[in-house]
Amino acid sequence: MASDAVPYIVYLPVPPSANHIWQFRGGKTGRVGLTPRYKAWRDAAGWELKRQIAGIPPILCRYDLELVVPAGLYDTDNFCKPIGDLLQACGMVSNDRNLHDLCVRPRKRSDVACFLTLRPDIPGAKAAPKPRGIRKA
Numbered sequence: 001m002a003s004d005a006v007p008y009i010v011y012l013p014v015p016p017s018a019n020h021i022w023q024f025r026g027g028k029t030g031r032v033g034l035t036p037r038y039k040a041w042r043d044a045a046g047w048e049l050k051r052q053i054a055g056i057p058p059i060l061c062r063y064d065l066e067l068v069v070p071a072g073l074y075d076t077d078n079f080c081k082p083i084g085d086l087l088q089a090c091g092m093v094s095n096d097r098n099l100h101d102l103c104v105r106p107r108k109r110s111d112v113a114c115f116l117t118l119r120p121d122i123p124g125a126k127a128a129p130k131p132r133g134i135r136k137a
Contacts, residue, residue, distance in 0.1 A: 007066070007115040008059075010052045012045050012091070015082035017074045042086060049090045058121055059093045061118055064101040068113040071106035079104060079112060092116070097128035 021038045025031040034042075038123050065087075069079045084096040093099075093116070 002073055007064075007117040008053075008056065008092075010114045010116075012083065012086070012112045012114060013041065014070055014073065014110070015041050015045065015079060015086075018078040018081040018104070019074075023081060027043070038082070041082070042089070045118060046085055046090050049086060049092065052124060053090070053092050058091050058114060059118060061125060062098050063119055064103075064117040066103045066105065066115040066117075068105045068107050068109065068115075070109055070112075076104050076106050082113060083112065084104040087114070087116075095128040 016035070016037050020035055022032050023035045025033050065084075067079055068081060069076065080102065084099065087093045088096040
């Protein structure tokens, strides 16, 4: 991640593994839904994120994301999906498709540190439009 820009830094509780976001609810339709554990994390982490980003405008351009995650908890890449979804749901990023560069670093820690660096200057990389339901700055 090469950029001279100063990143936004937020700290979040450890999410459930990406393998534990969805559950089969059975029935004739074979419905799938979010697990209670994921919903509880999403709500708690969402409030914590909103507290930390109060007054910060949403990121509307391409961005780099560095996650510093607890080592050995589960597969390193399992942090990416829930964190990316949360950043979008809470309005920190307008669209998680705008992620340009992702780096996940396992370290000895008990939370997840997220470093988001704006990248509006990437040539030929048009940012994805905002999806529905994003908070206003």
